[in-house]
Each structure stands twice: as structure tokens, then as C-alpha cells.
Amino acid sequence: MKINLSDEKAREMHHILMSIIAPRPIAWVSTVSEDGIYNLAPFSAFCVMSVNPAIVGFNSAAFRDGRKKDTLINIESNGEYVINMVDESLAEAMNITSASFPPQTDEFQEADLTTVKADLVKVPMVGESPVNLECRLRQILKFGEEPMTNNFIIGDVLLIHVKDEYYSNEEINASALKLIGRLGGRGIDRYCRTTDSFKMQRPV
Ligand SMILES: Cc1cc2nc3c(=O)[nH]c(=O)nc-3n(C[C@H](O)[C@H](O)[C@H](O)COP(=O)(O)O)c2cc1C
Structure with a gap:
């Protein structure tokens, strides 16, 4: 089977790419709007782009009707955000914040999460996140x-x-973090745990 992406519609391309590029870490991104409303949403098209300097990236795709996501609007307006990492205990709260709430909704409140002041940016952190x-x-x-x-x-x-x-x-005790990852699939969102890991020695 060969899949030529130039023949595919956007929805199919999403399904194909997300099914095969997996598992993906989840950037749970907090931002603040121009009106001071706190926003929180997960993004799994997320990666480390550079180690030194430390640079990370994630992709905000437009909603199906072409609207920009609030996360993108807020970052374009003030340039600041916090990426909160998601462990097993936070899976459901993270899922709640993926709903397309209107910009006036504080998603920390919707998911019953604690806001903690950050040191260098004017955006709250998720107090419950391990990192x-x-x-x-x-x-x-x-x-x-x-x-x-x-x-x-x-x-x-x-x-x-x-x-x-x-x-x-x-x-950092990486295995104790119990972070979760996003998998592909149709109909229902699938996730994985990082607790089922194995070790391997690299060749010299
Ligand atoms: C686990 C997970 C991963 C997601 N990854 C992405 C992503 O990489 N890019 C994206 O545009 N939307 C992604 N979404 C959907 C957004 O979280 C969703 O559209 C959300 O409503 C955006 O919120 P905002 O408008 O407050 O920014 C993901 C949703 C879930 C549950």
C-alpha cells in the first residue's frame, strides 16, 4: 500500500499522519488573552527543536471552519505561554480543556485546575503538572x-x-513522571502510558 498525500483530503491526512507518527508527547499550553482570560489546550504535534538554545515547537491547526485557535491568537498577541506536561492523573482534565470553549471561558476553571504564578511570563502554570x-x-x-x-x-x-x-x-526521575502520550486511531482518541518502558545499551 502506498499513500500519496497529494490525493488526500485534510481530514484523511490528519488521520494518516497522527496514526503513524506516534506516540506523541502532549504540550498542554496555557496562555492569556488580551482581556486577561486564562486559556489552556493540549497540542500533540509537539517536539524539541533545539537543545542549546532550548527551543520547542508545536502546531496549531485551524478549526474546521477556518477559525484560529485561542492559543494561537493569545500567543500572537503577547508572545508568552507555558507548556505544562501531562501525567496519568491529569489525563481527564487535559481532555476537558480540548473542548472548543469560547474565548471568554477560563479553561483552568472548567477543568478545576490550580493556577500558579510563573516567574518570567505573565501566564499561569498548571499547579498540578509535574513539569x-x-x-x-x-x-x-x-x-x-x-x-x-x-x-x-x-x-x-x-x-x-x-x-x-x-x-x-x-x-530528573523520568520514569516517575508517568507522562502520557497521544496515539492515532479513528472514532475515539487513544493514549499511551510511559510506564511500560525498556532499557537498551547504545553501541560505542
Ligand atoms: C491530546 C490532544 C492533542 C491535540 N493536539 C493538537 C495539535 O497538535 N494541534 C491542534 O491544532 N489541535 C490539537 N488538539 C485539539 C485542540 O486541543 C483543540 O482544538 C482546542 O479546542 C484548542 O483550544 P484553544 O482554541 O483554546 O486553543 C489536540 C487535542 C487533544 C485532546
Whole structure:
């Protein structure tokens, strides 16, 4: 079977790419609107783009009717955001924040989450997240035709917060974080746990 993406419609392309590029980490992105409303939404088209300097990126695709997502609107307006990492205990709250609430809705309140003040950006962090990355916008790469654009949001990581229980002897206890990942599939969203891991020695 060969799939030529130039023959596919946007919805099919989403299904194909998300099914085979998996598992994906989830950037749970908090932002603030011009009116001071807190916004929170998950994005799994998310990756590390550079280690030094530390740069991460995620893709905000337009809604099916062509509207921009609130996350993109807020970042375009003030350039600041926090990426909160999602562990197993936060899966349901994260899912609630993926609903397309109107911009006036505070999604921290909708998902019953605690806002914690960040140090360097004017955007709240999710208090329940094991790790929070304070970020400043560096660049937005736009792909596709208006209005159905994909906006890849690239930002510098300014400060990382790790809950004390996951950090000792200058090391992050990665397996204790219990982060979840997003998988592909049709009809219902599928996720995976990171607790079923294995070790392998790299060749020298
Ligand atoms: C696990 C998960 C991952 C998602 N990943 C993306 C993504 O990578 N890009 C995207 O545009 N939307 C993604 N979404 C959908 C957005 O979260 C959703 O459209 C949300 O309503 C956007 O909120 P906002 O308008 O407040 O920014 C994802 C949803 C879930 C549940």
C-alpha cells in the first residue's frame, strides 16, 4: 500500500499522519488573552527543536471552519505561554480543556485546575503538572492556504519547573513522571502510558 498525500483530503491526512507518527508527547499550553482570560489546550504535534538554545515547537491547526485557535491568537498577541506536561492523573482534565470553549471561558476553571504564578511570563502554570516550561515566542511558521492554515509555534524555553519529588542528585526521575502520550486511531482518541518502558545499551 502506498499513500500519496497529494490525493488526500485534510481530514484523511490528519488521520494518516497522527496514526503513524506516534506516540506523541502532549504540550498542554496555557496562555492569556488580551482581556486577561486564562486559556489552556493540549497540542500533540509537539517536539524539541533545539537543545542549546532550548527551543520547542508545536502546531496549531485551524478549526474546521477556518477559525484560529485561542492559543494561537493569545500567543500572537503577547508572545508568552507555558507548556505544562501531562501525567496519568491529569489525563481527564487535559481532555476537558480540548473542548472548543469560547474565548471568554477560563479553561483552568472548567477543568478545576490550580493556577500558579510563573516567574518570567505573565501566564499561569498548571499547579498540578509535574513539569512546566515557561516559554517566549521566537517565530511562527505558517503552512497551507488561508484560512485553513497550520501555524507552527516556535518558542524559547526560559525556565523549567520540576516538582521536587521528581528531582534528586541533579537528575530528573523520568520514569516517575508517568507522562502520557497521544496515539492515532479513528472514532475515539487513544493514549499511551510511559510506564511500560525498556532499557537498551547504545553501541560505542
Ligand atoms: C491530546 C490532544 C492533542 C491535540 N493536539 C493538537 C495539535 O497538535 N494541534 C491542534 O491544532 N489541535 C490539537 N488538539 C485539539 C485542540 O486541543 C483543540 O482544538 C482546542 O479546542 C484548542 O483550544 P484553544 O482554541 O483554546 O486553543 C489536540 C487535542 C487533544 C485532546
